[in-house]
Amino acid sequence: xxxxxxxxxxxxxxxxxxxxxxxxxxxxxxxxxxxxxxxxxxxxxxxxxxxxxxxxxxxxxxxxxxxxxxxxxxxxxxxxxxxxxxxxxxxxxxxxxxxxxxxxxxxxxxxxxxxxxxxxxxxxxxxxxxxxxxxxxxxxxxxxxxxxxxxxxxxxxxxxxxxxxxxxxxxxxxxxxxxxxxxxxxxxxxxxxxxxxxxxxxxxxxxxxxxxxxxxxxxxxxxxxxxxxxxxxxxxxxxxxxxxxxxxxxxxxxxxxxxxxxxxxxxxxxxxxxxxxxxxxxxxxxxxxxxxxxxxxxxxxxxxxxxxxxxxxx
Numbered sequence: 166x167x168x169x170x171x172x173x174x175x176x177x178x179x180x181x182x183x184x185x186x187x188x189x190x191x192x193x194x195x196x197x198x199x200x201x202x203x204x205x206x207x208x209x210x211x212x213x214x215x216x217x218x219x220x221x222x223x224x225x226x227x228x229x230x231x232x233x234x235x236x237x238x239x240x241x242x243x244x245x246x247x248x249x250x251x252x253x254x255x256x257x258x259x260x261x262x263x264x265x266x267x268x269x270x271x272x273x274x275x276x277x278x279x280x281x282x283x284x285x286x287x288x289x290x291x292x293x294x295x296x297x298x299x300x301x302x303x304x305x306x307x308x309x310x311x312x313x314x315x316x317x318x319x320x321x322x323x324x325x326x327x328x329x330x331x332x333x334x335x336x337x338x339x340x341x342x343x344x345x346x347x348x349x350x351x352x353x354x355x356x357x358x359x360x361x362x363x364x365x366x367x368x369x370x371x372x373x374x375x376x377x378x379x380x381x382x383x384x385x386x387x388x389x390x391x392x393x394x395x396x397x398x399x400x401x402x403x404x405x406x407x408x409x410x411x412x413x414x415x416x417x418x419x420x421x422x423x424x425x426x427x428x429x430x431x432x433x434x435x436x437x438x439x440x441x442x443x444x445x446x447x448x449x450x451x452x453x454x455x456x457x458x459x460x461x462x463x464x465x466x467x468x469x470x471x472x473x474x475x476x477x478x479x
Contacts, residue, residue, distance in 0.1 A: 167179065167180070167204060167260060168260065168261075168262045168277065171205075171258035171260045171262075172258060172261070172262065172265070174256065174258075176205060176249070176252050176259055176260070177205050177206050177249075178204070178205055178206055178260070179201060179204040179205055179206030179208065180197070180200070180201055180204065181209075181210040181211060182197050182198055182201040182207070182208060182209040182210065183197050183198075183209050183210075183211055184211065185210060185211055185215075186211070186212055186214075186215065187215065188215055189218065191223040192294055192295070192331065194218060194223060195227055195234075195331060195332075196290065196292065196334075198230075198231045198234045198235070199234045199290060199334035200291075200292070200334070202234045202235060202237065202238035203238075203282065203288040203334070203336065204260060205245070205249075205258075205259050205260050207238060220232070226331075229332075230331060230332045233332065234334065235350070236350035237350075239347070239350035239351060239354075239357070240347045240350050241344075241346055242347065242354065242357065243346060243347060243362065244282075244283065244285070244286075244344050244345055244346065245282075246379060246380075246383075247345070247377055247378055247379040248283045250379040251283075251377075251379075259282060259283055260280055260281075260282060261280060261281040261282075261283070262276070262280060262281070263279060263280065263281060263287075263302070264276075265281065266281050266284055266305075267304040267305055270304050270305075270306075272302065273302070273304050276302060278290070278292060279301065284342065285338055285339050285342035285344050285367075286313075286336055286337070286338055286339070286344065287301075287303070287336065287337040287338075287339065288334075288335075288336050289301050289335040290334055291329055291333075291334060297328060297329065297330075298328050299326070299327055299329055299335065300324055300325070300327075301319075301324065301325055301326075301327045301335060301337075302323075302324045303319050303320065303321045303323055303324070303325060304321055304322070305321035306321055307320075307321060307322065307370065308320070308322075308339065308341070308369065308370070309321070309339075309340030309341075309368070309370060309430060310337040310338070310339060310340065311337060311338045311340065311367050311429045311430065312335070312336075312337055313336045313338050313365070314333070314336075316429045316455075316460045318340075318429075318430065318459070319337065338429070340367050340368055340369035340370065340374070340430065341367065341368070341369030341371075341374050342367050342374055342375070343365065343366050343367075343374050343375060343376025343399040343400075343401065344364070344365045344376060345362050345363075345364055345376065345378040345399075346362065346363050346364075346365065347361075347362060347363070348360055348361045348362065348363050348425060354383070358383075358420075358421075361421060361422050361425070362378070362421055362423045362424065362470055363423070363424065363425035363427070364376075364399060364406075365426075365429065366399075366401050366406065366426065366427065366428045366429065367429045367430060368401070368428065368429065368430035372401075372402075372404075372430075373401055374399075374400075374401040375398065375399065375400045375401070376398075376399050377396060377397065377398050377411060378395075378397045378399070378470065379394065379395070379396050379397075380394065380396075380397075380417055380419055380470065380471070381393060381394040381417055382417075388417075391416070392416050393415070393417045394412075394415040394416075395410070395412075395415045395417040395418075395419060395470075396410070396411040396412040396415055397409070397410060397411060397470065397471055398410075401428075404477055404478045404479065405475055405476070405477045405478075406426065406475065406477075406478075407473075407474075407475050408423070408468065408472065408473055408474045410471070410473065417471065418471070419469070419470050421470040422466070422467050422468055422469055422470060423466055423468040423470055424465065424466050424468075425462070425463065425464045425465075425466065426463045426466065427460060427461065427462045428460070428461040428478070430459055431461040431478070432459055434456065435452070435454070435461065435478045436479050438450050438452045438461075438463055438478055438479070439477045439479065440463075440466060440468065440475070440476050441474060441475045441476075441477070442468070443472065443473040447477065450463055450465070450466065450476075451463070451465065461478070
């Protein structure tokens with residue numbers, strides 16, 4: 166239903182987490198929260214006749230898992246906000262059937278238990294009880310897909326059995342994309358106004374990636390009346406991650422910085438990573454590299470979210 170609503174123009178859609186009628190068992194409630202946190206509109210809602218269903222009523226394990234799903238949702242809000250900006254301009258919904266991104270692959274046409282969040286994330290909510298694995302169709306022959314939690318890489322054009330536990334809901338980042346997140350969830354969206362960003366760069370087979378970040382004040386119409394917005398583009402090519410303004414008509418100033426960048430799919434340990442603000446001299450920055458995960462991480466950065474800068478892997 167949500168995929169149908171999305172492609173017919175009702176982009177801000179979501180389920181009644183926990184179900185409107187009846188009383189969910191703990192496992193079902195967990196799976197509902199995990200699925201709902203990966204949809205445009207996210208809220209718990211039920212009829213007055215149902216039993217109380219606050220997460221903590223079901224015990225510490227359930228509470229911890231649901232808290233993690235909600236936290237991941239809040240961290241991902243910058244990406245969702247960017248998708249809604251794009252939807253306003255192009256009518257392309259944030260929540261998309263696979264065939265929207267892969268129209269030449271007939272095997273995606275009837276898939277209803279997986280969907281794309283924008284063009285970068287593949288969501289595969291667990292909807293059956295007691296399962297230990299789920300079948301995941303990775304579209305795009307020749308493309309790369311990375312598990313957002315483990316960084317494990319999967320090749321597109323095939324169906325794979327992916328192991329799951331109660332605390333895991335499979336989400337995969339498409340190779341060739343950059344996804345912005347907040348470093349922390351905070352206690353509300355207002356907390357995030359000054360929180361730093363993190364970027365996850367998922368490399369495609371050619372070793373490149375691109376992504377956008379849209380920002381405005383989040384509550385007024387100044388983005389259109391006064392052009393108080395910012396649209397920043399992150400492009401990785403030939404070992405260089407460039408941050409540049411993608412729309413010069415915007416005039417929004419942000420106090421936020423990019424504090425952490427992770428690259429998935431880096432095959433060799435680099436000799437150095439340098440950071441350079443526009444017009445300044447490049448400086449070495451500390452990094453960690455996990456060979457088994459092909460994961461490169463740079464932390465402690467103070468790069469302006471709406472500034473032009475460059476990170477280079479050497």
